[in-house]
Amino acid sequence: MSNRYTSRDALITLLQHQAIERNNIKHAIKRLGILATPLDWRRFFDQLMLWLGGLSLAFALLFFIAYNWQAIDHLFKFILLEVSLITALGIYALLERQSVGARVALVSGAILVGVLLALFGQTYQTGADPWELFFYWSLLIFPWVIIGRSVVLWLLWIALINLSMVLYYQTFFRHWIGIFHANEMLLWTLFVVNFLIGTAWEGVAWYRHQRDHTSWVVRILAIATTIPLTTLTSMSIIDHHAPLALLVWTLFITTLYLLYRQVKHDLFILAIGSLSLMSITLIALSVHILFKIHNASALLLLALALIAIGSTLALWLKRLHKEWQS
Amino acid sequence: MKEAWQQLYEAHLVTDHHPPTNSSTSVWYIHFITALSGWIAGILILITLAVVFYPLFKYSYLLISLGGLLLFILYALLKRGVHHFFEHMALSLSIAGQIMITLGLYHLTKELDALFWLAFISLQVLLIRMMPLTIHRFLSTCMALYGLFALFILLGLFSLFTPLALFGTLYLWLHEFDTKDIQTTHAIGYALTLTLICLLNPTLFGHHLTFWHPFHEISLVLPSFTMGILTLLVGFYHANRLLMTLGTIALLLAISSYYYTLTLTLLEKSMILGVLGITLLALRWSIFGYLLPKQGANDG
Numbered sequence: 001m002s003n004r005y006t007s008r009d010a011l012i013t014l015l016q017h018q019a020i021e022r023n024n025i026k027h028a029i030k031r032l033g034i035l036a037t038p039l040d041w042r043r044f045f046d047q048l049m050l051w052l053g054g055l056s057l058a059f060a061l062l063f064f065i066a067y068n069w070q071a072i073d074h075l076f077k078f079i080l081l082e083v084s085l086i087t088a089l090g091i092y093a094l095l096e097r098q099s100v101g102a103r104v105a106l107v108s109g110a111i112l113v114g115v116l117l118a119l120f121g122q123t124y125q126t127g128a129d130p131w132e133l134f135f136y137w138s139l140l141i142f143p144w145v146i147i148g149r150s151v152v153l154w155l156l157w158i159a160l161i162n163l164s165m166v167l168y169y170q171t172f173f174r175h176w177i178g179i180f181h182a183n184e185m186l187l188w189t190l191f192v193v194n195f196l197i198g199t200a201w202e203g204v205a206w207y208r209h210q211r212d213h214t215s216w217v218v219r220i221l222a223i224a225t226t227i228p229l230t231t232l233t234s235m236s237i238i239d240h241h242a243p244l245a246l247l248v249w250t251l252f253i254t255t256l257y258l259l260y261r262q263v264k265h266d267l268f269i270l271a272i273g274s275l276s277l278m279s280i281t282l283i284a285l286s287v288h289i290l291f292k293i294h295n296a297s298a299l300l301l302l303a304l305a306l307i308a309i310g311s312t313l314a315l316w317l318k319r320l321h322k323e324w325q326s
Numbered sequence: 327m328k329e330a331w332q333q334l335y336e337a338h339l340v341t342d343h344h345p346p347t348n349s350s351t352s353v354w355y356i357h358f359i360t361a362l363s364g365w366i367a368g369i370l371i372l373i374t375l376a377v378v379f380y381p382l383f384k385y386s387y388l389l390i391s392l393g394g395l396l397l398f399i400l401y402a403l404l405k406r407g408v409h410h411f412f413e414h415m416a417l418s419l420s421i422a423g424q425i426m427i428t429l430g431l432y433h434l435t436k437e438l439d440a441l442f443w444l445a446f447i448s449l450q451v452l453l454i455r456m457m458p459l460t461i462h463r464f465l466s467t468c469m470a471l472y473g474l475f476a477l478f479i480l481l482g483l484f485s486l487f488t489p490l491a492l493f494g495t496l497y498l499w500l501h502e503f504d505t506k507d508i509q510t511t512h513a514i515g516y517a518l519t520l521t522l523i524c525l526l527n528p529t530l531f532g533h534h535l536t537f538w539h540p541f542h543e544i545s546l547v548l549p550s551f552t553m554g555i556l557t558l559l560v561g562f563y564h565a566n567r568l569l570m571t572l573g574t575i576a577l578l579l580a581i582s583s584y585y586y587t588l589t590l591t592l593l594e595k596s597m598i599l600g601v602l603g604i605t606l607l608a609l610r611w612s613i614f615g616y617l618l619p620k621q622g623a624n625d626g
Contacts, residue, residue: 004565010330014340015508019331024339025503031337032330036563042618044562049610056603063585063596271355278363296377303370303418310363311414317356 004040007032047100054104057084058111065119074123081119085112098149106148110141110156131167134160154217158197162224165189184235187228194224195252202259214266222256222269230276234283253277265324267317274313281309354516354568360461364414368421375422386433393426397453404458417462424449424469443477460513467517475525488549491522492556499560499569519557519569523576526550527583550580 011032014020020028029035036044061084065077088109095102114137121128138160145157169186198221205215229249236245256273260266285305289298334340382388400416400423427449435442450470454463471491478487495518498511505511526549554576561569584595 005567007330008565011503012508014331014334015503017342019340019342020334021341022506027337028334028339029503031333031339034565036565040562042614046610046614048558049606053603053606053610056599056606059581060596060599060603063592063599067592067596069593267353268355271353271359275359275362278359282366296374299370299377300374303367303374304415306363306367306370307414307418310359310367314356314360314363314414317353317359321353321356 004032004034004036008034050100050104054108055111058088058108058115061112062115065115065122068122074119077119078116078123081112081116085109085116088112103148103150103152106144106150107152107156110144110153113137113140114160129167129171131164131171134164134167138164151215151217155220158194158217158221158224161193161197162190165193184232187232190228191225191232191248194221194228197221198225214260214264214269219266219268219272222272225252226272226276230279233280237280237283237287249276249280261320265320267321267324270320271317274317278306278309278313282306357461357464360414360417361465364417364461365421365465367415367418368425371418372422372425375426383429386430389426389430389433393423393430396420396423396426401456413459417459417465420453420457420462421465424453438476438480440477440480443473443480447473447477454514460509463510464513464517467514468521471518471521472525488526491518491525492549492553495519495522496556496560499564499566502564516568516572519572522553523550523557523572523579526553526576527579547580547584550576550583554578554580 011020011028011034014028015025061081065081088105091105092102092109095105114133117133117137117140120126121133138157141153141157141160145153166186169183169189198218201215201218201221205213205218229245229252232245233249235241236243253273253276256269260269260273282302282305286302289301292298293301331340376383379392382392396419400420403412404416428446431442431445432438435445447470450466450473453466454470457463457466474491475487478484495515498515498518502508502511502515554573556573557576558570558573561567561571561573590598
């Protein structure tokens with residue numbers, strides 16, 4: 001049974017092949033049921049109002065605590081936050097687990113945990129560093145992330161973990177070992193942590209026999225893993241460092257290719273890998289060509305190489321797309 | 327695909343007796359790779375030309391003529407149909423040609439005045455019309471809309487730009503199936519939407535807008551918010567997931583800039599959000615709980 005989203009894709013393909021006469025297009029749209037019906041609108045507004053309403057309330061509390069209103073007693077603020085948090089969790093417990101209302105309540109509750117931690121730090125002047133707030137926040141909401149099985153919660157959790165790592169390195173390592181080495185260590189940490197989370201996610205999906213579908217969480221993790229590793233590899237090529245980053249990058253790109261081309265099909269992740277491949281090849285060529293040829297032809301050579309790599313990769317991805325769709 | 331074709335075939339709505347053998351729906355991230363490599367290569371080619379023909383770059387008319395000649399040759403070659411590799415090269419050469427013309431125009435007008443932007447917009451509109459490359463049309467539309475934005479700001483007409491650009495973009499999306507070439511319509515539509523999201527976002531271009539708008543405190547976030555909501559609605563109406571994602575991104579950007587850009591205090595913002603949240607939830611409860619209960623939804 002096709003839904004209106006896949007029907008839309010089919011209609012566009014048919015229009016591109018000019019398989020429908022112009023005066024029949026309106027009938028075809030109607031026949032395929034592409035446009036939203038009153039029932040679709042009802043469901044859409046129902047969900048939209050729930051999400052916007054629930055998140056507005058959670059952010060209203062966040063802004064209220066951030067304002068640090070001295071005229072209001074701390075006890076009142078604690079009571080307000082804790083009652084809101086318990087209400088959110090109560091709504092989650094009462095509703096059906098996978099319903100939109102339950103998801104909104106759980107995401108709002110997860111935001112309120114961070115607000116509560118911020119209020120705790122604000123009240124008792126714990127002297128904690130900002131990274132600790134985000135780290136403990138991610139730690140406390142982790143069980144909910146597991147239970148909630150919501151993409152939004154997972155993305156929030158990944159953002160918190162990454163943010164706490166960045167803040168940690170900014171706080172400590174910058175003073176101890178210098179900005180350059182701190183950045184290098186941070187990039188390695190970001191790569192390793194995101195890679196481990198992604199691997200765990202794919203492992204669980206494999207165990208649950210969800211092998212055909214790739215979640216957007218994995219795609220975001222693929223971006224969060226590829227960017228630091230590509231940056232590290234570029235740095236090692238430019239500075240002629242030890243080839244560890246290059247070795248890890250080669251293994252990583254090969255793994256991406258084998259997993260998402262041969263085992264399961266995911267064009268988005270292959271496109272991320274292709275972009276990384278294009279960047280590294282361009283940087284390697286720049287370093288070698290620009291140092292050896294000291295005139296304008298070096299730039300032209302680079303441009304031609306870039307066009308060749310870009311068009312080859314785009315063509316390969318297009319062919320894969322067609323192959324998988326047919 | 328086959329299921330949809332079968333439905334239309336049974337209703338005598340398709341011309342062929344067999345469904346197309348492959349799907350030609352384009353994927354945005356493949357276009358992104360093409361555009362990115364094309365842009366960087368275009369700039370490298372331009373630098374090469376500038377180094378080799380440095381003396382010529384001082385003469386505005388010569389620069390415009392060379393750029394124009396380059397674009398004309400590319401147009402003639404592309405019209406005849408060329409290999410995939412050359413299409414990428416054409417994009418890079420075209421970007422180099424466009425920068426040459428733009429530089430020449432800048433030298434001629436001496437400043438970024440209305441005449442410069444008018445010429446820039448005309449060039450981009452001409453390229454959208456003439457160049458038979460989807461990704462080229464996408465990039466030219468982005469440039470044309472940016473030019474229009476700069477022109478409106480220069481003339482002090484920003485308050486007109488937002489409704490006009492929003493109306494134009496949404497009108498195009500609502501009539502996407504009425505156009506002859508849906509691929510071009512989509513290239514223009516996505517370019518307009520993406521550029522508008524960037525242009526209407528106060529954290530990216532807000533410093534331009536505060537000058538020109540009398541009520542900038544609220545009006546800074548409102549266009550971005552309206553853009554997000556309307557894009558989301560149109561995307562949902564036409565079952566366009568990519569458009570819905572763009573609308574959601576616009577909404578998230580509007581909400582994040584709400585935290586930073588307004589001169590309201592955090593307490594006032596908190597109150598506004600609180601009232602908004604309670605109103606939305608109360609409205610939802612009363613509309614879907616009492617006025618339109620589930621069993622009656624089909625009647626609408």
